[in-house]
Amino acid sequence: MGNEKNQDGTTTTTSARRTRANGRQSRRKIIEAAAAVAGERGYEGTSIAKVSKASGLPASSIYWHFKDKDALLAAVVEEGVELWLAKVTRASGESMPDRVVSLCRGVAATLSESPDFIRLGLMxxxxxxxxxxxxxxxYLRLRVEATDSLAAQLLDMRPGLSPEMAEELAVYAFAGGDGIFLAAQFGEVDVDALFAMHARAMIHLIDGAAG
Known part of the structure; x- marks a missing residue:
């Protein structure tokens, strides 16, 4: 059996490394299953038993990673928000219009890649x-932090904005994203086209507010 020397002089066996890897894999399966179940059924409709069935892992494995359902769903929210923030608060581009378009594309990508998390957050x-x-x-705390982060970016793009107006624009920007996601739940819509329209509306509002 292979051994690996650690920085503190101790050794880690191959089996120990495999155990940790299996633990991470199990945790990932549990979180993904919980996001899918909760995104469909909401908080009240989610149970450890349903997550166990969806993940294919026993309830004892879920309780080994998470104290209870609330702790599990909090982990789902935390991980989902980190992914969401990576998409929606890191705009690229030199000009304000380019950065707004980049932000809207990031939100559109998140809706496509993580619909279960978005649905759970709104629920x-x-x-x-x-x-x-x-x-x-x-979720509510991280949402406020995301709004504040976007407001700061808007102030950076347009220093002429007041902090209050930047905050209102950030709230409006996320509200538009929420609305597009909800529209997509009601029927077939062109999400990319709607976000392109949302970007144009935001550019117009930002220029008007800064003027």
Whole structure:
């Protein structure tokens, strides 16, 4: 059996490395299954049993990684938001129009690549209950952080904007993305074309607000 020397002088066996790799793979399968189940059924309709069935892993494996359903869905939200932020808050391009188009393309790509997460996020935002869930609380907090990040980018693009107007434009930009996603749930729509239109509208609004 092969051994690997660690920085602290200890050794890691091949079987230990394989165990860690299998653990990461299992965690990935669980998160993906939870996102699919919750994206279809919402928070209340999701259960460890349903995630177990969707992932093909026993409930004991799920509980080994996550304390309960709320912790699992919070992990789904955290991972999904990180992917989403990578797409929607890192604009490329020299000019303001190029950067706005880049942002809108990023959102469109996220809708195509991670529809279950987007659906789950919107469901969590709309589901209010007496006791706040960790998943919903995390989603709302990260959404605010994403809005603030976009507002900062808008101020960088157009220093003439007031901070208040930049914040309103950022909120509007994300609201437009939400609306396009919902439209896609109701029937066949050209998501890319709608986001191109959204980009043109945002460019017009930004120029008007900065003028």
């Amino acid at each position: 969590l935002a709309l589901e209010k209950r007496p006791v706040e869930t960790a998943a919903r609380e995390l």
